[in-house]
Amino acid sequence: MSSKPMIRNNICLNSHPQGCAEAVKQQIAYARKALDRGSDPGIPRLTLVIGCSTGYGLASRIAAGFGYGAATVGVSLEKAPTATKSGTPGYYNNQTFDAEAVKAGLAVRTLNGDAYADELKAETIRALRETAAAAGLPPQVDLIIYSLASPVRTDPVDGVLYRSVIKPIGRAYEGRTVDMMSGKISIARAEPATDEEIAHTIKVMGGEDWERWIRALIEAKVLSPSARTVAYTYIGPELSWPIYKNGTIGRAKEDLERVAKAINQALSQAALPSARAFVSVNKALVTRSSAVIPIIPLYVSCLFKVMKAQGLHESCIAQIARLYRERLYTEAALKDPDQVPVDPQGRIRIDDWEMQEGVQQETRRLMEAVTEENILKIADVAGFRHDFLETHGFEVAGVDYEADAASLSPSS
């Protein structure tokens, strides 16, 4: 196995076990400093994260576990290493999370499997009961984070495998994109989605599965009366709307908002009047999923330049720590779930710093000025590349890659 990243078209084909482990430990250190359970009993004690291994889901689990001391159950779909290939980054992240949680005396269970399947939901409910028992807690989950990003879903009802696509609706889209390794700019073109592609993307990335999870938890009577469930979404600047917000993925995200209302109704019918479902709009960050969306790498490179210069930049873990501390679990919100700060559409906004007019105006100016000659100077392509490499365990501070090259083995 190589200790060097193998990257093609903004996709990284390998990962570095020690680097992934170190990056998780750095997020844990951040969460420990940024959050504190204090003595408030309303802070989560038993958390379920669906999509727990990378990106926003991993940060959500780290923040609940190491920030608030919660017992956590995590679900994700990751690949173990083979004789010739490294495992996926999330595989190593989960291993490290579990080992560090055990060291810290936190109850923990991680399940690897298809979160869309009913069998895995049933297995997760058993794991929640067992994890609660191990932690000496009642079997009541009080925070459920839904953070899946997947290209496919087999619907457990009709058995059909649906595929999601990232396409515009109505007319073709052309946008500039940047190769993060070379800084080369190219035009990405996407043809408009068919009605079937729109419907299938909603099937995969919409809210149907989130609702199925919450209904399964209600039925199993494992929800705390004050449970909060949050699904993540993105809106972004107008220049990305043809491919994102007004495209297939945006339709799926709209469906999440519909489902949040349906879940809230189901919660009140289930006599859980203080339980709530929220959609949280998060900031654009470099994760395995976001690097392959046209225009996003170029936008994020310009955005990061501006947000870093203005002292507003946040990592995944910083975003989630702020979500917990300043939205879900403020003093007022702990007493009354209707005090969670939301926008007029009922959504939590932690993309507020990204969407500030001063940030957006300056980002637009950079995007208009960018050429292949000046991009490395005026945009933060290096920062984008660094974050991307780091999510695969490369370029992580504190890891000696030369020394580790010799010791890398498929099972390490």
Ligand SMILES: NC(=O)c1ccc[n+]([C@@H]2O[C@H](COP(=O)([O-])OP(=O)(O)OC[C@H]3O[C@@H](n4cnc5c(N)ncnc54)[C@H](O)[C@@H]3O)[C@@H](O)[C@H]2O)c1
């Ligand atoms: N990255 C961004 O810039 C950004 C911004 C705002 C909102 N979001 C949203 O946050 C959510 C998470 O995105 P991310 O960028 O952190 O993604 P990610 O690719 O880093 O993580 C996706 C997670 O889903 C899991 N997963 C995928 N298919 C699965 C399956 N069938 N069964 C079980 N687990 C499965 C993966 O194992 C992983 O844990 C998405 O809803 C995304 O739209 C992302």
